[in-house]
Amino acid sequence: MLENKSGLYAAFMAKDTRFDGRFFVGISSTGIYCRPVCRAKQPKAENCTFYHTAAEAEQAGYRPCLLCRPELAPGSSIADATANLVYRAARMLEENCGSGQSLGEISERLGCTDRHLRRVFTAEYNVSPVQYLQTCRLLLAKNLLTDTDLPVLEVAMAAGFGSLRRFNDLFKKHYYLSPTALRKRTLEEKKHNSDVTLALGYRPPYPWEEMLRFLAGRVIPGIDIVKDNTYMRTVHSVTAEGKHVYGWVRVGHRPQKNALTVTVSETLLPVLPQVLARVRHLFDLYCDPDAVYETLRVMNDIRPGLCVLGTRLPGCFNAFEMAVRAVLGQQITVKAASTLAARIVDTYGMPIQTGIEGLTRVFPSPEDILALDGPIENHFGPLGVIAARSRTIYELARAIVQGEINFDLPVQPEEEIKKLMTIRGIGSWTAQYVAMRAMEWPDAFLETDVGVKKALQPFTSKELLEMSEAWRPWRSYATTNLWNTL
Structure with missing residues (x-):
């Protein structure tokens, strides 16, 4: 990309948001480097040098622009690179x-x-x-x-x-x-504010209301809430030294800046980079919407409006929490799964003080589940979870604790999907769904999903799977687009 300097300069002149975070511009006349969306006075082309990353620009001797703030640039999608x-x-x-x-x-x-x-x-x-x-x-x-x-x-x-x-x-x-x-x-330029609030950039358009609607339908009472156009949740993390930290995070939207605002409790400062990474994952801030739409626009040939530019793939903040919800949601409604998850949290989630109404507990960790005495069905059965699903959750926790399954940006997601399916009670739908949301796998497809089949009726599951080959490597986004049409 960087070999086409005239094209990059044209994108810089146009302030094209599609290129934000994909390259940076070093300006020799000022010694600073900018994002391609910077609104400062346009430098001459001969004074511009283009770099893949902020790190490369800094190693070349440039310092970050105080106006466009390169630290706010969105990152790159996991499927953007050949490497x-x-x-x-x-x-x-x-x-x-x-x-x-x-x-x-x-x-x-x-x-x-x-x-x-x-x-x-x-x-x-x-x-x-x-x-x-x-x-x-x-x-x-x-x-x-x-x-701050x-x-x-x-x-x-x-x-x-x-x-x-x-x-x-x-x-x-x-x-x-x-x-x-x-x-x-x-x-001198801002009022005093005691909150620790940062901004995380994205490439527009961004469907904030749709993301909140998706999350609102899956909140677990005590763990997270959607209120006043914001998302809030409790957080449990572990520092590099093994210390457990607890707190809360609140995410809002600043559309005029193409950014989300992230407010964290001061207790989470020791794990701030991890918390910010989880927020980026949950709200899919690395996505390049134009690259996704370029492939999926053929969906509109089936029926106009099936694919919408800017659609994001809702990720997750806590992979184990999301995977447990997926298991609980098998063959029941989303609301019923939330009810069961809430009972587990009320019984086994650790209480914490947040000062925010509705945020009272953290989700049990895999270690917490394994530490329960006796058969797991004796604990989850009285809460309404059937024995088979109780044992599936226990085996999932065991596999995570023993390192048999990796949710954290696995090199080969397909292999992790196969490992998930070796756990009794986890079939193709659940494994693909977990890969979509927990592993950031952009190419999962749920051909047997009720919503997918309803959006593309009267096609059969086999026909849907064949049809989806044209949507690679963005089939997870295709699935989300189909859900959004319902």
Whole structure:
């Protein structure tokens, strides 16, 4: 893409949102780098150099623009690149930039050596994984300094810097501005706000109301709520040191900025990058809607309006929670599954204090389920869960705890789907549905789903499966489009 410099400059001049996050522009006359949607005075073409990532622009000596704020640019979809391994690595580096996780640990999770990961990562991005990680930390810190009133020390720790001195040195070296100087400039432009609120960008159009409607139909009382055009939920996470942290998150919409606002409780600062990554996953902020629509627009040949530009794939915040809901929802209504999930949460979910009405507990972890004494059906049976599904949930928890199934950006989702289907009580529909929402697998298809069949009646399941071949690799989005027509 970067070889077509005239085309990129044209996209930069047009402020085309389709390219936001797909490249960055270094401007030699100012020494800054911008997003392609930046509204600053347009530089001359000969002063522009184009980069794949913010990290590459920073390694070339550019500092981030304070107007368009490169830290708000949307990321890349997991299916955007031919080198899927590299994109998965980049996502993991973003998610774990505050945890101190080593490159060796990340490469092990990806199923390759750290030497191989360094080689392919540098070939794709023109920066090393360590350099990319450093930029992730600096941009997260810049976001926190700009949008929150957190003390500089807390900003440094939340962004993954080991010490305040190291943070100050790197910030000054790369941005020619101290953290406190940036804070003074931004505080003059905003009112005091005690909340820790950040913005996460997306590529428009974004169907905020549809996403909220989908989530509202699947809320679990005590865990999450949809209210006043926002989504709120409780959070349980574990730090790199093994400490359990609890809190809450609230997500709103800022359409004029093409961004979601994310407010987190202060207790979650030690795991802030992980929380932000989960929000991006839940609301599908990495999606490139134009790329998806380019393939799926043929659906409109079947019937006008089947595919809508901008449709997102609702992900999940807690993979085990979502998978349990999927198991509970087999052969019953969505509302009935919510009722059963609420009973499990009331009985086995840990109570927490959030100060927000309706957010009172966190969902039981796989370890919590395995720790229950006696047969699992003795615990879940009185709650209305049949014995077969109770045992399926127990086996799912066991497989997760023992590392037999990987929900976290698996290299081969099809293999994880097969593993899920070895668990008694999990069939093709459940496995594909879990892959869609928990594994961010964009190519799952639910040809036996009642909603899918209703949207495309009178076609049979076999005919639907054959028809869906033309929708690869975005069949999960095709499924969502079909649901939205009902």
